[in-house]
Amino acid sequence: MKNKITWISSALLLAVLTLFVWFYPKSDFSESERRVLAPMPEISAESIFSGDFSNAFEEYATDAFPFRDAFRAIKAYTSKFVFNLSDNNGVIVKDGHLTKLDYPMNTPMLDHASERFQFIYDTFLRDANTNIYFSIVPDKNFFLDTLKLDYSALVSYMKEKTPYMSYIDVFSLLSLDDFYRTDSHWRQECIRDIAEHIASEMGADISAEYTENVLDVPFYGVYAGQSAMNVSPDTIKYLTNDILNNVSVTNFDTGRPETSYVYNFEKANGRDPYELFLSGNNALLVVENPAAKEKRELVIFRDSYASSLAPLLVPAYSKITLVDIRYIQSAMIGSFVDFQNSDVLFLYSSSLLNSSLAMK
Numbered sequence: 001m002k003n004k005i006t007w008i009s010s011a012l013l014l015a016v017l018t019l020f021v022w023f024y025p026k027s028d029f030s031e032s033e034r035r036v037l038a039p040m041p042e043i044s045a046e047s048i049f050s051g052d053f054s055n056a057f058e059e060y061a062t063d064a065f066p067f068r069d070a071f072r073a074i075k076a077y078t079s080k081f082v083f084n085l086s087d088n089n090g091v092i093v094k095d096g097h098l099t100k101l102d103y104p105m106n107t108p109m110l111d112h113a114s115e116r117f118q119f120i121y122d123t124f125l126r127d128a129n130t131n132i133y134f135s136i137v138p139d140k141n142f143f144l145d146t147l148k149l150d151y152s153a154l155v156s157y158m159k160e161k162t163p164y165m166s167y168i169d170v171f172s173l174l175s176l177d178d179f180y181r182t183d184s185h186w187r188q189e190c191i192r193d194i195a196e197h198i199a200s201e202m203g204a205d206i207s208a209e210y211t212e213n214v215l216d217v218p219f220y221g222v223y224a225g226q227s228a229m230n231v232s233p234d235t236i237k238y239l240t241n242d243i244l245n246n247v248s249v250t251n252f253d254t255g256r257p258e259t260s261y262v263y264n265f266e267k268a269n270g271r272d273p274y275e276l277f278l279s280g281n282n283a284l285l286v287v288e289n290p291a292a293k294e295k296r297e298l299v300i301f302r303d304s305y306a307s308s309l310a311p312l313l314v315p316a317y318s319k320i321t322l323v324d325i326r327y328i329q330s331a332m333i334g335s336f337v338d339f340q341n342s343d344v345l346f347l348y349s350s351s352l353l354n355s356s357l358a359m360k
Contacts, residue, residue, distance in 0.1 A: 022170075063184055090145065090224045096230065097181050098223035099140040103147045105154055106354045114161035114354035117346060119330055120301065121164055128339040133202055134158070134165035137305045143176040155351055165346060168201045170194050180234040183221020184351065185274055188308040189237040195312035202343050204296070204316035210239035219273045236273055238263055238308075243291050243315055252284040253327070260285060262283045262311050277307035283327035284336055287311075292318035299323065303352045326358040330331040336347060 091100050125132060136155055141148035151171065159167050178190040186194075189212055199206040218233035243263050251260040260279050268276035278285060281304055297319045300306050303326070310320055321337055352358075 030175065047146065065125070065257060075139060088248055091223050094146055095145045095176065096310055097144070097176060098183075098221070099138055099144060099146070100184070100223060100226070101147055102139055102141060102149055102351055102354060105149050105157075107157070109354055109356045110154070110157055110161070111225070113348070113353050113359055114158065116330055116359045117162055117165075118327060120159060120325075120333070123331070123346060124334055124337075124339050127163075129214070129341050130339050130344045131342075132165045132182060132344045133198075134162055134167040134274075134345075135170055135198060135348075136169055136353065137186070137347070138174065139351045140176060140179050140252075142171065142350075143174075149350060149354065151350065154353070158353065161200055162346075165199070168198055172198065172336050173197055178324070179241040180219065180221050180236075182224040182231055182234050183219070183274065184223065184349075185221070185305060186238065188239055188312070189278065192239075192312060193308060195309055198309075198345070199313055200318055202298075202345070204298075204313070204343070206315045208241055208243060208315045210241050213238050214242055215273065215276060217268055217273050221274070222272075238276060239312070243289060244311055246289075246291060248288045248290075250281065250286045250288075250293045251282055252286070253282050262287070274304070274307070278322070280304070280307065281324055281327065282322070283324055287314060287320040287322070289318055289320075292316070294318070297321070299337060299339060299342050299344045301325065301344070301346045301348075303348055305349050306347050309347070325360050326360075329360045 009086075045183060068110065091098055120130070136158065138151055139149075155167075155169075155171075159165075173194055174186070178194075180187055195206060198231055215236040215238060217236070219236045220231070220233050224231050224233070241262075247262060249260040249262055251258045260282075262278060264274050264279040265276065267273075267279050269299050272280065274280070278287075287310065292315075295318045298313065298317045300322045301323050302309060302310075303324065306322060310322055313320060323337065325333075
């Protein structure tokens with residue numbers, strides 16, 4: 001009798017959960033994890049017999065599980081406080097910061113990045129009378145006592161692979177407090193010295209006064225959702241002055257020019273408030289400064305760290321072009337960018353270099 005009750009209870013629970021998975025209201029995007037959730041797979045004889053349907057449905061069922069965020073939080077706290085595990089989903093809490101472990105150094109990924117850079121150099125820069133610079137931004141693990149990359153080896157390896165670039169070191173100027181607690185990115189109000197150092201190494205003067213503003217939106221960074229833990233939000237601050245107020249920003253993501261912004265407040269109120277800075281990740285963005293003292297141009301090959309840094313370089317340049325080869329094929333760049341007599345800066349985080357497959 002006891003076994004029968006157990007069996008019936010288990011069957012009812014399974015049936016209820018199955019009905020929830022099928023009929024519970026679902027979203028196609030996880031706000032907490034900032035990722036697209038797996039869709040319900042299409043049913044066909046071919047997909048069923050090949051096993052593709054069962055594999056896709058398993059992924060869908062995991063993403064569509066009812067009260068998923070609540071169960072993720074339970075798992076996170078159980079892992080930390082019951083099993084004393086250091087991480088959840090690869091995210092750890094250390095010295096008041098959330099960070100994601102990035103280890104070990106992935107040489108094939110560094111090779112892929114350097115091959116993309118070499119292609120760009122050979123195709124567009126070698127004969128363009130350019131001054132070429134390279135700088136690497138460390139992830140937060142550099143400042144923490146965690147399992148982490150050998151940053152010296154990573155920098156040395158990339159410098160060896162890119163002898164045509166002048167390397168600009170920023171590691172020594174950064175500290176943990178220059179980064180958001182819940183996110184991977186650096187804080188714009190804390191990196192003016194970084195911008196000044198990079199500009200100085202490129203022979204540019206970006207001295208300017210700024211007003212510090214506070215974004216009235218709580219910032220739960222990417223690690224907040226991935227950790228599934230209850231954490232207090234960060235505050236985003238952004239810097240303005242008359243120069244930045246009068247620049248023009250053009251986005252070429254669609255191949256056609258569209259007006260954009262140094263600070264996009266619509267994006268700031270969206271899924272990722274860090275997209276306040278230059279509207280987030282874009283394939284190609286041009287910032288033009290009519291107040292520049294001389295006609296001087298800069299091209300930045302970049303990831304998302306440049307979004308908050310590039311505005312601070314504006315005072316020295318009449319035109320700054322930002323190129324993200326995760327979203328545009330390297331071979332197409334010449335159709336949009338004139339490199340003649342420009343400064344060129346390759347600015348990349350150690351995290352992206354160590355996982356560079358998205359570079360095209």
